Amino acid sequence: MSRADLLAIPDADLREGRVQHAILVHMDFLDAPRRWWTGWGDMEHDGYVWQGTGDLISIAGLESNYSLNANQVTFSMTATPEMVANALEARARVRGRDVTVSLGLFAEGAPSPMASFALFAGTMERMPWALEGTTNWTLTLECEGLFARRNAPPRGRWTDADQKARHSGDKGFERLPLYANGYETKWRG
Structure with missing residues (x-):
């Protein structure tokens, strides 16, 4: 997103709180890149269709500061045993691939963002899973930022x-x- 994109948002919308936001995520899986957002339903933005996940996937470690830290972002979701098995088989298509997390700004009631800007860029790494009790499976995807190995x-x-x-x-x-x-x-x- 450029400065012009931000300036194009009407000042009245900003002052009156009529601008909403959502997280947009692009995961460049080896054979099938995915674009999803934290809203409901499909949305068109930048020439792509973004699939809405609602509150199915949670994101931890996401910060909006612009320091050169090597932050880690973690995506997690409640999963079934079949989903965990499929994810473990897909490690070669995931590990080391790019991920970008952006913040999209929406006008109140607008079907797609007026502007979006990147909050995190990195690579997808480990996919640990956990089982709590007998039926609560959690699947996690850990992502390293671009500066994770900057000193090596x-x-x-x-x-x-x-x-x-x-x-x-x-x-x-x-x-x-x-x-x-x-x-x-x-x-x-």
């Missing part, structure tokens, strides 16, 4: 594979495993 250098390990990725043909770390257990090189003079 790319290819930051001292391994032969990382060194060859940095400089192809370099043989500097080929013998490193030999030295890990106290191997000493004897130099001849």
